[in-house]
Amino acid sequence: MLLLGIDIGTSSIKVSVVDAASQKAIAAAHYPETETGIIALKPGWAEQSPDMWWEHVQLAILKLHAQRKYDPADIGAIGIAYQMHGLVCVDKKQNVLRNSIIWCDSRAVDLGNKAFEEIGKDKCLLHLLNSPGNFTASKLAWVKQNEPAIYDQIDKIMLPGDFIAMKLTGSATTSVSALSEGVFWDFPDNKLSNDVFSYYGLNTQHIPPVKEVFSDHGHLSRSVGAALSLKEGIPVTYKAGDQPNNALSLNVLEPGDVAATAGTSGVIYGISDQLTYDDRSRINTFAHVNHTAQQKRLGVLLCINGTGILNRWIKNTAGDNLSYQQINEVAAAIRPGSDGVTILPFGNGAERILENKIVGAHICDLDLNIHTQAHLYRAAQEGIAFAFRYGLDIMKENGMTPQVIRAGQANMFLSELFTDCFVNTLGIPVEMYNCDGSVGAAIGAGLGVSVYKNSKEAFRHFKPVQLVEPNGKTSYEEHYKKWLAQLEKQLANI
Numbered sequence: 001m002l003l004l005g006i007d008i009g010t011s012s013i014k015v016s017v018v019d020a021a022s023q024k025a026i027a028a029a030h031y032p033e034t035e036t037g038i039i040a041l042k043p044g045w046a047e048q049s050p051d052m053w054w055e056h057v058q059l060a061i062l063k064l065h066a067q068r069k070y071d072p073a074d075i076g077a078i079g080i081a082y083q084m085h086g087l088v089c090v091d092k093k094q095n096v097l098r099n100s101i102i103w104c105d106s107r108a109v110d111l112g113n114k115a116f117e118e119i120g121k122d123k124c125l126l127h128l129l130n131s132p133g134n135f136t137a138s139k140l141a142w143v144k145q146n147e148p149a150i151y152d153q154i155d156k157i158m159l160p161g162d163f164i165a166m167k168l169t170g171s172a173t174t175s176v177s178a179l180s181e182g183v184f185w186d187f188p189d190n191k192l193s194n195d196v197f198s199y200y201g202l203n204t205q206h207i208p209p210v211k212e213v214f215s216d217h218g219h220l221s222r223s224v225g226a227a228l229s230l231k232e233g234i235p236v237t238y239k240a241g242d243q244p245n246n247a248l249s250l251n252v253l254e255p256g257d258v259a260a261t262a263g264t265s266g267v268i269y270g271i272s273d274q275l276t277y278d279d280r281s282r283i284n285t286f287a288h289v290n291h292t293a294q295q296k297r298l299g300v301l302l303c304i305n306g307t308g309i310l311n312r313w314i315k316n317t318a319g320d321n322l323s324y325q326q327i328n329e330v331a332a333a334i335r336p337g338s339d340g341v342t343i344l345p346f347g348n349g350a351e352r353i354l355e356n357k358i359v360g361a362h363i364c365d366l367d368l369n370i371h372t373q374a375h376l377y378r379a380a381q382e383g384i385a386f387a388f389r390y391g392l393d394i395m396k397e398n399g400m401t402p403q404v405i406r407a408g409q410a411n412m413f414l415s416e417l418f419t420d421c422f423v424n425t426l427g428i429p430v431e432m433y434n435c436d437g438s439v440g441a442a443i444g445a446g447l448g449v450s451v452y453k454n455s456k457e458a459f460r461h462f463k464p465v466q467l468v469e470p471n472g473k474t475s476y477e478e479h480y481k482k483w484l485a486q487l488e489k490q491l492a493n494i
Contacts, residue, residue: 001076001451002026004234005442006057008082008160009242010048010102010264011035013056015064017075018442020451023461025439027069031060035312039099044106044349044358047099050088053160054167061228072229078168078220079238079445081245081437082161084181087139092155094166098147101139102160104265104305106350106358108138111145113356116281119195127186128193129298131281133356136182141200157206161239169218169236172208179210180287181241187275190293213240213289214448237448242437243269244289244299249440250406250433251459253290253297258402260430262412262422265348266307266388270400272298282353282394289444290455300400302391305348306361307384308411313347313361314380318373328415331377336421337479338375340365342486343383353391357494364486382476384412385421386483392426406431409465423468425476432466 001021007014012035016028036056039047065072085103090096101107112132116124124131132138136159144151158166159178166172179185179192184207186193192204211217217236225232240248243261247269252259258270273296277285288297315327322330346354347361363376392402409432412418423430443458452458 002070002074003442003445003451004061004075004078005438005440005445006078006080006164007242007245007437007441008053008057008080008164009437010038010083013053013060014436014438015060016436016438016442017064017070018439018446020076020446023443023458027064027067028438029060029064029067031056031063038102038104046102046105046349048102050096050100050160050163053164057164058228065229073231075230075234077445077449077451078234078236079441079443079448080161080164080236081240081242081441082159082164084159084241084243085136086160087136087143088158088160088163089143089150089154090156090158090163090166091153094172097150097153098143100160101142104349105139106134108134108142109350109356111141112138115196115199119199123195125277125279125281127188127195128183129187129275129277129285130183132183132196133281133352134350137184137196137200137202140202144201154206156208158208159241161241162208165217165236165239168220168224170221171218173211173217174208175211175213175239177213177240177244177287177289177291179207185287214238214444235449238441238444240289240441240444243267243301244286245437245440245444246408247271247299248289248444249435249437250408251455251462252406253288253455258405260405260407262307262384262418263410264308266304266384266412268302268388268392268395268405270300270395270402272300272400274298276300276398278394278398280355282355283391283398284352300395300398302395303352304345304384304387304391305351306345306387309348310343310345310361310380310384311412314376318376320373324414327377328417330374331381332417334374334378336382336474336476338379338382339370340367341371341375341379342483343376343379344483344487344490345380345383345387353394354491357491359490359494362486362490378417381412381415381418382421382479383483385418385425385476386480388422389425389480390484390487402428404429404431406433408433408435410436419468420474421476424470424474425480427470429467429469431464432468433462434465
């Protein structure tokens with residue numbers, strides 16, 4: 001059997017076909033070729049069109065077929081990974097009512113902070129494991145408050161992956177994992193949160209039927225199958241947010257396992273069997289893909305919005321038409337610490353690790369007589385690694401002490417400079433794997449359709465391609481302390 005994995009990223013749609021027996025990707029593609037933009041109608045806002053995602057999913061699948069490396073008729077299940085926390089609203093005819101308010105949008109921060117105070121901080125943390133913050137529930141409350149004509153037309157609200165599954169099958173479903181990342185879920189009571197729905201005046205009928213992550217989420221419709229040269233009736237058997245899915249793709253499923261990614265945003269994601277939370281909601285806890293009421297598996301998530309997006313901005317602004325690889329090589333020639341210039345990477349909306357403050361990105365201590373483009377290239381990568389260190393220290397305060405971190409050899413981890421800085425700043429080895437979100441989604445589909453009996457079977461061929469350990473040759477501690485002092489100075493001015 002072949003498995004189709006779809007990854008709805010912020011910058012592009014990635015798709016892979018995986019052979020279920022070998023767990024190897026036979027073919028992979030992404031669409032579009034250039035990175036998809038974010039619509040920012042006002043400062044702090046971030047939107048994308050769900051209909052655009054659907055168009056790009058179709059074009060990516062057709063591009064995948066065009067490689068002629070497999071027979072589409074052999075595809076037996078579909079899995080979906082997606083950018084987390086986005087809000088999609090559809091009417092009774094399943095038409096999109098407005099652009100999706102996506103993960104890095106900050107417009108609902110004040111609403112979420114007020115809800116945190118008025119519902120009660122202790123109650124929110126004990127039951128939601130998070131502040132409502134600028135998560136999906138608060139975004140929906142913003143629509144209700146500011147766009148009542150649109151709110152009144154809503155039949156169902158969904159996360160991005162739920163929407164793509166609906167377009168494939170005609171059926172809308174969701175999961176506890178998805179609802180928890182939207183901060184709709186009450187963990188101790190194991191149901192939709194009465195507090196959130198009552199406080200915001202939301203309608204529980206807007207929530208689609210709740211199913212397990214690994215289960216039947218509908219079957220490919222005849223019309224979509226014909227348009228995509230796929231068999232009618234293929235089941236969608238897995239849907240998960242990008243970070244839980246990244247963890248799955250790295251076989252991070254049990255307490256103590258830890259994954260990291262450094263794409264548009266940067267994440268460390270560790271597994272716990274406790275209903276844990278940070279008192280200041282700087283890190284967040286969601287139901288992992290294998291969480292059940294009987295066997296708790298929680299994903300503790302550290303998120304840094306401004307990660308790869310900073311690296312891309314530096315490339316586009318000061319990159320002189322160099323490739324990422326060329327930028328990495330030029331940056332590696334600069335000494336650690338970038339000869340004094342530091343960059344704070346927080347320019348992509350409110351940062352949860354900074355208690356939802358909008359700090360902005362800052363280039364600090366720039367000396368026009370010394371610093372060159374190469375210094376900026378290196379300072380950007382160091383600043384991102386230092387932000388990870390800052391966040392990891394918060395995770396350690398909350399009892400998460402990883403001994404090793406697993407990461408896909410992709411995005412920022414393709415840079416030897418960034419990887420060295422990450423490992424030596426955090427002081428933790430990183431196991432690198434050749435995997436990505438769309439392959440993970442395909443493996444998830446295999447688990448959902450029971451082609452694999454369990455995760456051990458699904459990952460029986462899973463091996464690291466590289467182990468990067470702290471080498472003691474390069475110390476970043478002094479440079480991190482200088483970076484931290486710059487961050488604290490900015491926070492004091494907010």
